[in-house]
Amino acid sequence: MELHQLRILRELADLGSVNAVAKALYVSPSAVSQHLAQLQRGFPAALTQKDGRRLVLTAEGKLLASAAASVASTLAEVEAKIRTQDQDLEVPIHIAGFHSIGQTIFAPLLTYPEGELPPLRFSDEDVSQQDFPALTSGYDLVLAHRMPHTAPWPEERIAVIPLAFEPLDIAIHRDHPLAAYSELSPEQVIDERWVVSRSGYSPADVLETIAALAGRAPMVEHRVNDYATAGALIEASKCLGILPRYTARNTLDETVILRPIKDLNSGRQIDLLLRAEHLHRGTVNDVINAIRSTVQRLVIS
Template identity: 50%
Template structure:
């Protein structure tokens, strides 16, 4: 039993297929299958089974994967001890962010990290995925910026750690010429009959619209489904639909032609979190980047006039 075999077993449980594991670990599916077969030879109890055309973990495989995660974490702790001994905080750190977080944070993050005495080398990527798909990205990146509606299921606790950067409301956005623009806040009843531009299904704004429909017992009228908040703001400014925008992470958008209004009566809060594998959080370079993200987000929220 070798460490990389335990890593493959853990990733199979987390990602759900040999192909996904191969992509995440940048090896061939054949190499993944060979390592799983080699690991299986050390145990009488089957660790995997076929489910249709997909290979999944058995109950025994899940037990070993969980125990293996502790072994991987322990090995990472040993490496971290050596890194701390050498005071090396200048390692490479890969960061993935959803689009609005990237637009709001990435530029300031680069400047913030660059000002550190021993600056890590940061590699940035944008990943626009549905909420349920963020945890799997931790197999590819050291840090994953993710969003989660507060009323939804928490992030997985096995093999993943989460740190909240901010609790961010989603505000209703209307054109400055819209009759609702003069209001200080809105209720679900105020907006239920409007036509909307919202996100694709599985993303935060669509979750809020479904809550509006449930509270008012009326179907909402979705005219457009757009994930990019800059495009959403432009469509709202045209005056024919209303939409929803995150309060902090879409503030780079020009607001001259739109008005943002709090929505009362449904929970519009989402949590903007950093997700990571536990072993990555032990690295000094990763901690430097997390601390920089916290400072950047704190400045962003403090600068917002709508922040309580």
């Protein structure tokens, strides 16, 4: 049993397929399969099994994958003790985030004084909620969002740091007749024309709830995930939209205003996801604190 074999097993647990593991580790799928076969020779119980065309972990495989995560955490702790703070400051921190959080906080994080934070490398990842945890395989930190009524993050595999709760509001042109109201009920808005995200994303989830409360299906004219584009369509067409209160604010024209939804606690939790071993790195914790402060300023501004 070797460390790289344990890592491959852990990646299979997190990413869900041999092809995804191969892509993440920059090796061929056959190499992944060979390493798994070598690891299997050391155990009498099966570590993997076929589920249709996919290779998945057995209960024993999941147990060993969990142990692999513990090994990685222990090694990271020792490495952090050996490496000096100056050496650690030279190692870039790779951060992924959904589009609207990236538009809002990536640039402010680069304004910290030189030497206060390590080099930061940003990527935007427009994925469905259930796909955020797997991103921790390729990034040090992942900014993710989750609707409160959905399944929690898999905290047996990743660490979760709550950042903020962001309400989702009705976005409406200021000249629209409904803009005169300080809040809008599902019954008031359900018969309007809509621009919302694709299914599986927060705005579409909220619109489905509005439809259920109003008892009628919405008239969706545009499916757009980018909030700036959605705002432009609301401005031009007088459609209604559903946008996050804090992270969409800077992308909206002044003619588009936000109104809370009456009697509906609509919103999303913004969290920071990471593999637990990264918490042993002082520079990662420095970046976490900077992200937390930046998000907090966004909420109270």
